[in-house]
Amino acid sequence: MKIKKMMFTFGFVFVQLMIMATADCSPKLDNAVVEDLLTMLVKYKGPEFRNTRKWRDIPAFTASLLNEKNINAKEIVKFDKVWTNNGNHYDPNTGIFIAPREGLYHVSTTVMSVSGKTVYAHIWQNETRTVGLFPGTGYSEATANIVLLLKKGDKITVRGSGNHPYLYSSSNHYSMFSAYLIA
Ligand SMILES: *[C@@H]1O[C@H](CO)[C@@H](O)[C@H](O)[C@H]1NC(C)=O
Numbered sequence: 001m002k003i004k005k006m007m008f009t010f011g012f013v014f015v016q017l018m019i020m021a022t023a024d025c026s027p028k029l030d031n032a033v034v035e036d037l038l039t040m041l042v043k044y045k046g047p048e049f050r051n052t053r054k055w056r057d058i059p060a061f062t063a064s065l066l067n068e069k070n071i072n073a074k075e076i077v078k079f080d081k082v083w084t085n086n087g088n089h090y091d092p093n094t095g096i097f098i099a100p101r102e103g104l105y106h107v108s109t110t111v112m113s114v115s116g117k118t119v120y121a122h123i124w125q126n127e128t129r130t131v132g133l134f135p136g137t138g139y140s141e142a143t144a145n146i147v148l149l150l151k152k153g154d155k156i157t158v159r160g161s162g163n164h165p166y167l168y169s170s171s172n173h174y175s176m177f178s179a180y181l182i183a
Contacts, residue, residue: 059100060180061090065169068114071121071160077111077167079158079177090179096157097179099150104182109158110143111135112174117166124157125150132161141174147182 063079071077078095090097099105113119115138122132123144135142150156158177160167169175 056086058086058181059089059105060084060086061097062176062178063090063092064173064176065167066171066173068166068168068170070165071119071167072165073160073162075160077121077158077160077175077177079175081173086180095177096155097177099152099154099156099181101152101181103150105148105150105156105179106145106182107148107156107179108143108145109133109177110141110175111158112141112168113138113164114166114168115139118164119167120161120164121158121167122161124155124159126155129159129161134161134164139168 062083063085064081064083065077065079066081069077076095078092080092082090082092087100089100097107107123109121109123111119111121111133113135118134118137120132120134122129123146124130125148130148131144131146133142133144148154148156156179167175
């Protein structure tokens with residue numbers, strides 16, 4: 001609203017100066033006035049536009065798993081190596097990301113199965129199971145991506161889905177979990 005008001009004021013002054021410049025019938029002055037006004041507009045709009053999305057305000061995290069782990073049905077995977085945790089909305093001790101505000105979020109996870117074994121998992125929104133992952137046997141990876149409209153306080157997790165608990169990872173960070181606000 002503030003920007004709109006400012007732009008309106010600029011527009012009004014612009015039109016008034018244009019009328020004055022035209023009345024003067026001097027093309028040189030006309031050009032000079034237009035140039036000055038354009039410079040003012042660009043100067044005004046520049047920093048304002050850059051500041052509309054400060055990276056510090058965007059909830060975003062990526063975490064990976066340092067060691068292989070057997071995951072039971074509904075057991076939350078605690079991705080323990082944190083790479084990015086803008087705003088600290090992901091807790092590596094619980095494996096839960098809590099949306100700090102309503103919005104569209106991109107959520108993704110990659111899981112790898114243990115050699116000769118299988119792993120089965122899903123991304124959860126609160127107590128609702130969303131997209132699933134079921135890579136093949138042994139050192140196979142699956143990735144799931146989902147865009148979710150989250151409410152403030154919604155909890156996002158990756159959990160085991162039962163019968164296939166063999167989740168592999170290592171210091172190569174094969175299994176990971178990530179989410180960030182799109183808008
Ligand atoms: C998810 O759980 C949180 C915390 O328990 C709650 O505040 C929120 O309303 C729930 N969201 C939905 C969509 O049920």
